[in-house]
Amino acid sequence: MRYIVTIIILLLSLYGAVAGYVGAKSLQQDAVRDSTTSKNTIEYHGNTFQSVKDLFAFIDHERDRRFFGWIFTIPESIVLLVGALAAGLFGGALRVLILAKTSRPAFPQVLGEPIVGLGIAVVLFLFSLTVPSVFSTGPILPSPKMVRPETVLLFCACGGIFSENAYHWIEGLMNRYVFNTKTTPPSGAGH
Secondary structure, eight states: OHHHHHHHHHHHHHHHHHHHHHHHHHHHHHHHHHHOOOSOOEEETTEEESSHHHHHHHHHHHHHHHHHGGGGTSOGGGHHHHHHHHHHHHHHHHHHHHHHHHSOOOHHHHHHHHHHHHHHHHHHHHHHHHHHHHTOOSOOOOOGGGSOHHHHHHHHHHHHHTOHHHHHHHHHHIIIIISOOOOOOOTTOOO
């Protein structure tokens, strides 16, 4: 049962991460398309396009809507965040599968590792938005359209995979303050 839950989380989060990537790339293409204009227009199925590049972007966008239509219904500002959350969840679920090679993870860990990966993804996502603002001068506002979705999603997935120290730290705090049990930290837990 543990492996089924892990595989379901893994597949759903992979789907969400890919949807976030497709949505973020589509938004970035829209931003690029809005900044370029041309006098020649192309008509396709009653729609007018400024260039062949715009036409191909539209065709790609329509194809993506079939598989990931829900990602285009949420506000633009959180599309990449949804992808980042799913990538962190994916990394945490992948971590459970890695742990399953050496030991049999407990059911709370099967659910806990992906949730910690999700939390770390939020931190890393916010970090990826603020770093450009910190290292540049001028009026730069953090925007998901300004960062590369590939980098953010990979960053968040890796954060989920390598979230063991954070997981054990949170587990120790929960045991100490919520369940009132004293546990010794595992080796390398980073207390």
